[in-house]
Amino acid sequence: MPGYRSSLGFKFLQATKHNRLELLTREREEIAPAPWFKVYPEAPRVALPRPSFGTENFWKTLLRRRSIRRYTKEPLTLSELSLLCFATQGITGEVGRYLLRTAPSAGALYPIETYLVINRMADVAAGIYHLEVQEFVLEQLAEGFFGKDLTEASLSQYQCERAAVVFVWSAIPRRTMSKYGSRGMRYVFMDVAHICQNLLLAAAALGLGACPIGAFFDDEVNQLLGLDGEEETVIYLASVGWPAE
Numbered sequence: 001m002p003g004y005r006s007s008l009g010f011k012f013l014q015a016t017k018h019n020r021l022e023l024l025t026r027e028r029e030e031i032a033p034a035p036w037f038k039v040y041p042e043a044p045r046v047a048l049p050r051p052s053f054g055t056e057n058f059w060k061t062l063l064r065r066r067s068i069r070r071y072t073k074e075p076l077t078l079s080e081l082s083l084l085c086f087a088t089q090g091i092t093g094e095v096g097r098y099l100l101r102t103a104p105s106a107g108a109l110y111p112i113e114t115y116l117v118i119n120r121m122a123d124v125a126a127g128i129y130h131l132e133v134q135e136f137v138l139e140q141l142a143e144g145f146f147g148k149d150l151t152e153a154s155l156s157q158y159q160c161e162r163a164a165v166v167f168v169w170s171a172i173p174r175r176t177m178s179k180y181g182s183r184g185m186r187y188v189f190m191d192v193a194h195i196c197q198n199l200l201l202a203a204a205a206l207g208l209g210a211c212p213i214g215a216f217f218d219d220e221v222n223q224l225l226g227l228d229g230e231e232e233t234v235i236y237l238a239s240v241g242w243p244a245e
Helices: 008-015 058-066 078-088 147-153 172-205 218-225
Strands: 045-047 091-095 098-101 110-117 127-131 139-142 165-171 209-213 233-241
Touching: 008 172, 058 172, 078 110, 078 127, 078 165, 078 172, 110 172, 147 165, 147 218, 165 172, 165 218, 172 209, 172 233, 218 233
Parallel strands: none
Antiparallel strands: 045 139, 091 098, 110 127, 110 165, 127 139, 165 233, 209 233
C-alpha cells in the first residue's frame, strides 16, 4: 500500500503548488477551453418558477444544518426545487460576458454542471434532468425512476432512492484548466464545494434534509448521465428530501 508521499494525491499537490520563483517563468500549459455553457437543445424543458424568498434567519439555518439520510415519501414542489436550484447555480449578476452566480467560481469560469435525478416531485415526472442556467430551466434527459441505479452506483447509499431528488454535479475541467493549467483542478473541487454548501443551507432553510455524497463508482454515474468521464465527469452528489422522524 503506497505511503502518503508516494500517493497520487501527494504528487498532485506538489506538482500544482505555486512557487514565487517559478510562477512567472514556468512554461504555460496549452489547454484548449470548453464552451461556457452546456445545453441539450432537443430535450423537453421544464421552466422553473422565479424563486420567492422567505424570511429565514441565516444563523438559525447554520445551526440547523445536519447531514440527513432518512426521508419520508413526501414529494417536493416545483417552487421548492426552484429555490434549491437557484441556491446552487442561480444567476445574480452580469459583468460583460460573465454571468455571476450564487456560488463563487475561480475566474468566473463555472466548470460545474448540475444534473438532477428526480424520484418524487408533485408536478415533474421522475427522471434525469440537466439544469440549464441561462434560461433557468430543467432539460429532461431521461424519464423513469433511476434512484435504484444511483444507489447501486454510490456503494449502496440508499438515500439516493429514498430522497425526493439527488443533485449530481459534474466538472468540465477545460473551462478552468485552460486559464489556470493543472492547478485549476484544485479550483474545480473548491467550486463544487461552494455549490454543495449552498444547497445544504437552502435545504435547511426550507426544513428539508440533505446529505452530500462523495463515494460512488465514477463511471457508473457518468454512464447513467451519458457523460464520457473524460471531458466531463461526475465529482459530487447530494440527496434532498423531507426528513423522516
